[in-house]
Amino acid sequence: MNPPAVGDAVTPLTLHLSLQRLIMVSGANRDFAPTHIDHEAAREGGAPAAYADIMFVFTMVDRLLLEWAGPAALLRRIGPVKLHDFVLAGEDLTVTGTVTALTPAAADGRPGTDIDVEVAFTQDTRHPVTGHARVWTPRP
Structure with a gap:
């Protein structure tokens, strides 16, 4: 991975959120809310x-x-995250990100990368989730 720059887009992730996937997730994290x-x-x-x-x-x-930063990266923080709408079963979703800031290197030499993230429905203009994250990317 090349060193990130402010304004870089994170490679989008697209997936179909089926009811089956939600049921499997509920079983995995033991959240059985109906x-x-x-x-x-x-x-x-x-x-x-x-x-x-x-x-x-x-x-x-x-x-x-x-997936964008690679296996040597370390996810330092997700949040704050705002939920604007329901992330519904049966919808196709696209998760995107944009690099917003680069921070000084951590003690081990890995630079910090701040990223604004968003979850959007691909069928219309709703954006149910927006937020922020920080990743320590591999040393250049």
Whole structure:
């Protein structure tokens, strides 16, 4: 990976958020809230369909950043993150990021990279999640 520069785009991550994926995530993180695995329960709670929990949102951001920065990178922080809308089952999502700042190197020589992140639906203009993250990228 070339050293990042302010304004660089992080390679986008696109995925389909199926109900099956949400059910598998619920089992993995032991969050069995009905709103995350059952469309009817989600509708009763005011959502249009079953929706992802915050752990899955963080996981999407984690995957985006570590696939971009590579296995030698270290994810230092995700957040703050704002949830503007439900991340709904049945939707295609795109997770993106933009480098916003470079910070001095850590004690081991790895520079810090601040990134604004966003989760957006590919079918329309809704952007249910925005946030910030910091990655220590490999030494140049």
